[in-house]
Amino acid sequence: MGISVAIRRLWCFFTKTCEVSYVDFYITASLYNAILATEKEVSKKSICHFFSQSPYTIPKRHIQVFEQGNKLFYLCIKFYDQVKRKAFKEKIQKNTEIFPFWIAFPDNFKGAPRWQQGYEQQYSKVFLDYWKSLSSDQQKLYMESYNCPIEWQDWLREYTQKNL
Structure with a gap:
């Protein structure tokens, strides 16, 4: 880190003028597999370690990880530098395939009591938005x-027909 960057960070710290922003997202299937290949497991600790290494190099203290389901992790990452935030977001957006609802919540089904509550409700919207983005072949x-x-095949077929 250059001396001017260090001075700027100190200035921001003492004057509270730094803009803090966040990127929050679910770990995609490809990121999950990359973490598993690199770290040999996927856990809160291994996810923080993965994103603290190159090419991301995010300080671990800026990474919050929430385990919400089977293979389902939600991240909230703090950025003080908007250029780094933008570059990180561009890297992350290249990975779009998410785990399907039946993998993330294997004991849950559309219409079940937990479908419209908590993590399941939030993820159902993310999942259905992803589903709608796919062509019928995809x-x-x-x-x-x-x-x-x-x-799920039956329900997704009906859902797709209703939303054409």
Whole structure:
């Protein structure tokens, strides 16, 4: 870190003029697999370690990890530098495939009591937005690659027809 950067950070700290912003997101399937390959496990600790290393180099104290379901982690990362925040967000947005709802919450189903509560409610919107972004061929491939249960296949087919 250059001397001018260090001085700027100290100035910001003492004058409270730094703009703090956040990037929050669910770990995508490809990021999950990259963390697993690199760290040999996916946990709060391994996720913080992964993002503290190159190419991300985010201080661990700026990373909050919330485990919300099976293979489902929600991150909130603090940035003081808007250029770094923008670059990080661009890297993250390249990874779009999320885990399907039936993987993240294997004991839950659309219409079940927890579907519209807590983490499940938030993730159901994220999942359905992702689902709608896929072409019909991509949807079929997605269901095949994640061994979509029959109940979900039927429900997603109906949902897709209603939302055309």
